Amino acid sequence: MSIEDLDSEQAYVSALYDRLDALRRRASTRLRGVLLRSESLPRARFEREVASADCAATLARLRAAEIGLCFGRLDFDGGERRYVGRMGIFDDDADYEPLLIDWRTPAARPFYAATGAERLGVRRRRHIATRQRAVTGVEDDIFEMADSPGPDAPGSHVGADGDSPDRATPLTGEPGLFATLNAARTGRMSDIVATIQAEQDRIIRSDQRGVLVVQGGPGTGKTAVALHRAAYLLYTHREKLARSGVLVLGPHPAFLRYIENVLPSLGETSVVSATVDALYPGVTARRLEDAATAELKGRAALAEILAATVRHRQRLPQGHTLEIHTEERLLLLERSTCERARALARESGELHNDARPLFVRAVIEALARQVADGYAAETITAAVLEADPEALDLLAPAGSGGSSLLDDEDLAQLRRELRGDPAVRTVLDELWPALTPEQLVAELFADPGTLAAVAPQLSAQQRQLLHRPLAEDDTDGNDWLRELRAVTDGDAGSGGGADLEPDNDRDADGQAGGEDSGVPARPRPVGGWSAADIPLLDEAAELIGDDDQAAKAAALRERVARVAYAQGVLDILSRDIEDDPEIMMAVDLIDAGRLAERHEDADPRTIAQRALADRTWVFGHVVVDEAQELSEMAWRMVMRRCPTRSMTIVGDVAQTSDPAGTTSWDRVLAPYPAAGTPARWETLTVNYRTPAEIMAVAVDVLATLSPPQEPPRSVRTVGHHPWRLRVADEDLGPQVARSVVRELERLTIRTRDVAPTAPDAASASASKAGGAGASASGGTGGAGGAGGAGRMAVLVPTSRLAEVTAAVRTVVPEVDAGPRARLTAAVVVLGVREAKGLEFDTVLVVDPDAVLAESPRGAHDLYVALTRATHHLGVLHTGDIPPMLARLVPRAG
Numbered sequence: 038m039s040i041e042d043l044d045s046e047q048a049y050v051s052a053l054y055d056r057l058d059a060l061r062r063r064a065s066t067r068l069r070g071v072l073l074r075s076e077s078l079p080r081a082r083f084e085r086e087v088a089s090a091d092c093a094a095t096l097a098r099l100r101a102a103e104i105g106l107c108f109g110r111l112d113f114d115g116g117e118r119r120y121v122g123r124m125g126i127f128d129d130d131a132d133y134e135p136l137l138i139d140w141r142t143p144a145a146r147p148f149y150a151a152t153g154a155e156r157l158g159v160r161r162r163r164h165i166a167t168r169q170r171a172v173t174g175v176e177d178d179i180f181e182m183a184d185s186p187g188p189d190a191p192g193s194h195v196g197a198d199g200d201s202p203d204r205a206t207p208l209t210g211e212p213g214l215f216a217t218l219n220a221a222r223t224g225r226m227s228d229i230v231a232t233i234q235a236e237q238d239r240i241i242r243s244d245q246r247g248v249l250v251v252q253g254g255p256g257t258g259k260t261a262v263a264l265h266r267a268a269y270l271l272y273t274h275r276e277k278l279a280r281s282g283v284l285v286l287g288p289h290p291a292f293l294r295y296i297e298n299v300l301p302s303l304g305e306t307s308v309v310s311a312t313v314d315a316l317y318p319g320v321t322a323r324r325l326e327d328a329a330t331a332e333l334k335g336r337a338a339l340a341e342i343l344a345a346t347v348r349h350r351q352r353l354p355q356g357h358t359l360e361i362h363t364e365e366r367l368l369l370l371e372r373s374t375c376e377r378a379r380a381l382a383r384e385s386g387e388l389h390n391d392a393r394p395l396f397v398r399a400v401i402e403a404l405a406r407q408v409a410d411g412y413a414a415e416t417i418t419a420a421v422l423e424a425d426p427e428a429l430d431l432l433a434p435a436g437s438g439g440s441s442l443l444d445d446e447d448l449a450q451l452r453r454e455l456r457g458d459p460a461v462r463t464v465l466d467e468l469w470p471a472l473t474p475e476q477l478v479a480e481l482f483a484d485p486g487t488l489a490a491v492a493p494q495l496s497a498q499q500r501q502l503l504h505r506p507l508a509e510d511d512t513d514g515n516d517w518l519r520e521l522r523a524v525t526d527g528d529a530g531s532g533g534g535a536d537l538e539p540d541n542d543r544d545a546d547g548q549a550g551g552e553d554s555g556v557p558a559r560p561r562p563v564g565g566w567s568a569a570d571i572p573l574l575d576e577a578a579e580l581i582g583d584d585d586q587a588a589k590a591a592a593l594r595e596r597v598a599r600v601a602y603a604q605g606v607l608d609i610l611s612r613d614i615e616d617d618p619e620i621m622m623a624v625d626l627i628d629a630g631r632l633a634e635r636h637e638d639a640d641p642r643t644i645a646q647r648a649l650a651d652r653t654w655v656f657g658h659v660v661v662d663e664a665q666e667l668s669e670m671a672w673r674m675v676m677r678r679c680p681t682r683s684m685t686i687v688g689d690v691a692q693t694s695d696p697a698g699t700t701s702w703d704r705v706l707a708p709y710p711a712a713g714t715p716a717r718w719e720t721l722t723v724n725y726r727t728p729a730e731i732m733a734v735a736v737d738v739l740a741t742l743s744p745p746q747e748p749p750r751s752v753r754t755v756g757h758h759p760w761r762l763r764v765a766d767e768d769l770g771p772q773v774a775r776s777v778v779r780e781l782e783r784l785t786i787r788t789r790d791v792a793p794t795a796p797d798a799a800s801a802s803a804s805k806a807g808g809a810g811a812s813a814s815g816g817t818g819g820a821g822g823a824g825g826a827g828r829m830a831v832l833v834p835t836s837r838l839a840e841v842t843a844a845v846r847t848v849v850p851e852v853d854a855g856p857r858a859r860l861t862a863a864v865v866v867l868g869v870r871e872a873k874g875l876e877f878d879t880v881l882v883v884d885p886d887a888v889l890a891e892s893p894r895g896a897h898d899l900y901v902a903l904t905r906a907t908h909h910l911g912v913l914h915t916g917d918i919p920p921m922l923a924r925l926v927p928r929a930g
């Protein structure tokens with residue numbers, strides 16, 4: 038790299054930043070202008086909202102491009118030169134000549150894909166490293182020599198910490214890549230846009246259509262690739278995807294926090310990220326399920342069992358005839374009538390709740406006819422007794438049904454009376470109840486009799502696993518229900534209640550029958566719902582039809598608030614002139630309800646808020662990360678969210694922890710044959726995270742797993758070996774604390790050495806976290822303080838989480854712990870499963886024997902735990918070291 042090179046690149050990059058500043062100024066001015074527009078008409082207000090959202094998104098994109106705006110240059114055979122960066126910038130003064138090409142455009146592809154063997158017309162590829170706005174280095178790949186790799190061409194590399202163990206791996210942009218890989222971790226993943234490798238680029242740019250499955254061992258960049266693919270697809274198909282949204286599913290909340298910066302740093306804010314159990318609105322999964330029950334609930338057989346449960350709830354009277362004792366009369370409901378009504382409703386093809394009105398109508402019709410016939414018989418008898426000659430004329434109509442004695446209005450009134458009659462309603466609710474998903478599932482689990490009837494394919498022992506009594510209160514996860522009751526009871530002011538009459542039981546006259554005007558039941562099992570229950574609730578909702586009561590409650594709440602506000606406005610306008618009858622007041626012209634309507638604005642929620650509040654939302658593309666963890670039932674739920682099957686599924690079947698998860702992608706996809714584009718498969722083979730020394734230990738664990746998997750190849754070594762230390766059980770806590778202190782010391786020394794020299798993406802991640810240098814030199818008690826770079830994890834069997842957290846807290850009071858860890862502190866204690874998808878500079882695995890024993894997939898959990906470290910790994914064990922960890926080097930206490 039010559040000084041001239043640096044100077045000329047600095048001049049170019051500075052000009053790009055000047056242009057970026059100008060674009061930002063322009064966007065801010067536009068946004069300010071839009072926000073200051075005061076609009077009175079709803080339509081104009083709506084347009085203002087859209088325009089301001091658009092301006093804000095542009096501004097966010099421009100801001101996101103600040104770090105590493107330009108990171109590459111391509112020189113082509115014909116002399117053309119292209120600069121590649123985070124966004125496209127064009128020259129307004131020179132016919133919109135591109136000054137910088139967005140990394141997602143086809144024109145930028147050679148930057149990632151050109152190799153010595155296939156150079157795509159590229160003569161030179163230049164990697165430009167920057168810190169803030171200063172160019173700190175350039176590295177060239179020269180492809181000049183015919184079509185074969187030259188001496189400087191990609192194909193050989195040396196890791197910054199040591200030699201590469203695998204010289205055959207073709208890598209590009211090695212200095213920048215290794216600086217990134219060696220940099221201290223910050224608790225948040227960074228984007229890799231400047232150093233995407235060719236095999237990753239191919240996956241990122243793969244066709245949007247159809248299912249793409251990416252299998253890869255730990256650290257092979259699956260998450261990074263999946264997120265960059267989301268950004269690529271949003272860029273390429275923005276019109277289509279921005280409206281429907283892209284959903285990114287991750288395994289646990291800490292993982293979502295870990296990845297939360299990646300897409301915004303790429304300028305994308307319209308992605309919805311969630312765990313699978315957040316896809317069912319209105320219910321929060323809080324209860325932990327035991328492994329055997331979770332595995333059982335994850336099986337596809339549960340879908341059949343739920344369908345059978347719905348049919349089971351569509352009942353017939355026990356005997357030939359059911360007596361219904363109303364206040365006025367005795368009604369006789371024939372079993373055959375119910376059979377006909379049930380067949381009619383079932384054959385309609387409607388879902389259970391939607392078919393209910395058909396059943397109800399048929400039964401009510403039969404009962405109404407019976408009552409009308411009764412009237413006729415009574416009338417004739419009375420007439421005959423009084424020897425009225427005209428009575429004879431009544432015989433014929435009476436024989437063909439007494440309804441002709443009643444006109445249409447009388448009949449409609451009769452049907453309404455019957456529908457409203459408590460005794461009739463009780464019978465109808467018994468025969469074909471209106472159900473909520475919660476009711477269907479909770480009542481199924483609570484009733485061993487129903488379980489036996491609908492799940493003959495399960496053993497008695499399995500049915501016992503599913504059995505769970507009903508909770509007695511309804512306070513958990515049913516917050517909306519209480520609000521709805523408050524509103525319908527009139528507690529929340531005027532305007533409540535009117536919309537809540539369900540219209541699904543309207544009779545032929547279009548009148549609401551009113552028999553279901555109460556709020557539907559939402560029971561739950563004792564202890565609440567578990568994550569394994571969520572796909573079952575979603576399945577139940579699919580079978581019985583949607584229950585929109587929660588949405589109605591929210592809409593009603595908003596309307597009540599708007600009306601109350603409007604009333605307040607009218608009161609103020611009228612206050613001082615109330616007594617003068619000559620003056621026309623605002624209330625004379627408009628009431629609060631209509632005034633409120635005029636101020637109904639467009640839905641101000643983000644796409645993420647709207648999508649996650651709507652169970653039936655359909656996404657344009659779905660990314661499933663750690664996809665091996667999903668059960669068959671969870672896949673059914675996820676697939677429903679993406680009927681086009683435009684999906685990216687990334688995972689590693691060797692890392693499956695969930696007892697209901699998969700060890701075969703074929704098995705996952707078998708129930709979903711491709712309608713159009715067939716599923717595609719890719720494999721990632723290079724491990725960017727785990728150094729070779731640690732991977733050698735993990736490979737021995739991998740060898741014990743089935744089905745056998747090819748281990749990924751590590752791209753770097755770190756020059757020191759992972760260690761183990763045997764500890765007496767009673768000394769485990771204090772020893773963990775001592776080890777944490779010791780490892781923190783090492784971490785501090787390393788981050789001081791490495792982080793400040795990291796250019797490019799490394800400095801990007803460091804500056805996002807407040808500066809690596811600041812953390813290394815200024816951290817409290819070494820790297821123990823929060824913020825800054827350098828992260829350590831203590832990974833434990835779940836049973837030891839509390840004990841080990843308490844021990845670590847004695848030396849690092851601000852330690853982060855458990856499933857909801859924020860990953861902001863330098864040290865975090867996690868159960869092995871909660872570490873899935875994460876990475877740390879240093880990892881301490883505690884009690885591997887217990888990890889192995891704790892779950893049928895214990896060896897998978899151990900494999901995950903061992904592969905989380907980017908530099909240091911230590912294992913503390915209380916008994917003999919498990920043979921699969923024999924490669925660890927013993928350390929003296």
Ligand SMILES: Nc1ncnc2c1ncn2[C@@H]1O[C@H](COP(=O)(O)OP(=O)(O)OP(=O)(O)O)[C@@H](O)[C@H]1O
Nearest residue numbers: 229232233234255256257258259260261725726874
């Ligand atoms: N091309 C790249 N340039 C720079 N860093 C990369 C690149 N590819 C992957 N990485 C880094 O490697 C690490 C591992 O990547 P990632 O977490 O995506 O792997 P993974 O396959 O999802 O791992 P796991 O299955 O263990 O969760 C991350 O720090 C990521 O940023």
